[in-house]
Amino acid sequence: MELNVNGRIVETDPEGYLVNLEDWSDEVAEYLAGQDKLELGENHWKIINYMREYFHEYGTAPNLRFLQKGLKEEFGDEWGEKKFLFDLFPFGPAKQAGRYAGTPKPTGCV
Template identity: 50%
Template sequence: MALELDGQSIELDEEGYLVDLSAWTPEIAKALASGEDVELTDEHWDIINFLREYYEEYQIAPAVRVLTKAVGKRLGKDKGNSKYLYSLFPYGPGKQACKYAGLPKPTGCV
């Protein structure tokens, strides 16, 4: 599977996650999101950037519970809850947000 973007072919795995994590750009995030009819807002970017920083620090994509708690600490209780995260990423804040952030699928996600 591949994503065609600006004349380049970006390799994706069978679930649509980036194969080469270092190939990620914000444009790739936008293209992946638009393929799922999602327009990325500042609120989406808050979570995507948070995930990228988290991954850089811990070398793992957080499971939803960990993500929810960590977002609450960093961005406030109003954003650190599943209802808010699911409103942004209806296919699952862990899976969908990690895909847009160019990260591997979180462990524990089916």
């Protein structure tokens, strides 16, 4: 599927993940969030940036369990709670944040 993000064509797979990870930008993340009728705030960006850093370090996107653990270590206990994360990313924190972060679909996510 092709998206037109500010005049730039960005290709995604059928689930909305970037085909070319190099196509990622803040604007692409905001465009994808807009498709979900979600406005990205500071907490969303913390998770998106965490997902990108994790992927850069480990070569894979974190599943929900690893995301919870890492966010809790980095930002505090509240960030490790499922309810907190689902309030930010209602379609699944690891999957939805991963799409916005330009990472592949996390292993183990349906």
